[in-house]
Amino acid sequence: MSVDCIFCKIVNGAIPSKKIYEDEDxxxxxxxxxxxxxxxxLVPKLHVESLANCDSQHQAxxxxxxxxxxxxxxxxxxAGFKTLINTGREGGQEVFHLHVHVLGGGEKQRxxxx
Ligand code: 5GP
Ligand code: ZN
Numbered sequence: 001m002s003v004d005c006i007f008c009k010i011v012n013g014a015i016p017s018k019k020i021y022e023d024e025d026x027x028x029x030x031x032x033x034x035x036x037x038x039x040x041x042l043v044p045k046l047h048v049e050s051l052a053n054c055d056s057q058h059q060a061x062x063x064x065x066x067x068x069x070x071x072x073x074x075x076x077x078x079a080g081f082k083t084l085i086n087t088g089r090e091g092g093q094e095v096f097h098l099h100v101h102v103l104g105g106g107e108k109q110r111x112x113x114x
Contacts, residue, residue, distance in 0.1 A: 001047055002097070005047055005095075005097050006095055006097070007043050007047075007095055008047050008097060010027070010029065010043070011027055011043065011045050017030070017032075018030040020040055020072060020075070020076065021072050021075075024045075025045055025046070025061060025064060026042060026043065026044055026045065026061075026064060026065060026068060027043050027045060028040050028043070028068065028072050029041060029043070031101070035101075036082075036103035036104055036105055036106060037104070037105030037106050038073075038076045038078055038103070038104050038105040039101065039102070039103045040076065040101075041099045041100065041102075042065050042068055042069060042072070042100040042102065043097065043098070043099045044061050044065060044098055047097055048097070049096045049097065049098065050087045050088060050093055050096060050098055051085050051087045052087050052088055054098070065100050066083070066100070069081070069083055069100060069102050072102065073104060077105070078105055079104075080104060081102050081104035082101075082102070082103045082104065083100055083101065083102055083103075084100070084101040084103065085098075085099070085101070086101075
């Protein structure tokens with residue numbers, strides 16, 4: 001838990017979100033500024049800044065995050081989807097709490113390095 005982290009605040013309920021999944025390790029909610037018809041974020045409850053801050057102790061968590069993407073995408077009615085993990089400021093990351101974007105259903109714009 002990091003006091004100034006927006007996603008930690010969503011995890012602990014201090015900031016509301018359109019939550020679509022939750023278990024003991026992970027929460028998923030719709031992105032506030034969607035880049036596709038369906039755009040949700042998979043977020044570990046543990047505060048880790050980015051993929052670049054992960055190591056072997058996060059291996060199971062990373063696997064769990066990725067395995068949830070197709071499961072929740074299907075529940076959201078997506079036949080296919082894109083996944084994206086922006087890492088570091090240079091990688092387009094704006095919220096420094098690890099998260100996986102899942103986008104599908106006709107993108108309005110592409111989330112890239114620009
Ligand atoms: P990043 O660029 O860090 O990979 O993506 C951060 C994402 O978080 C952005 O797509 C942004 O729209 C989303 N986001 C930022 N603040 C909030 C918030 O308070 N609630 C929700 N649901 N999404 C947020
Ligand atoms: Zn956090």
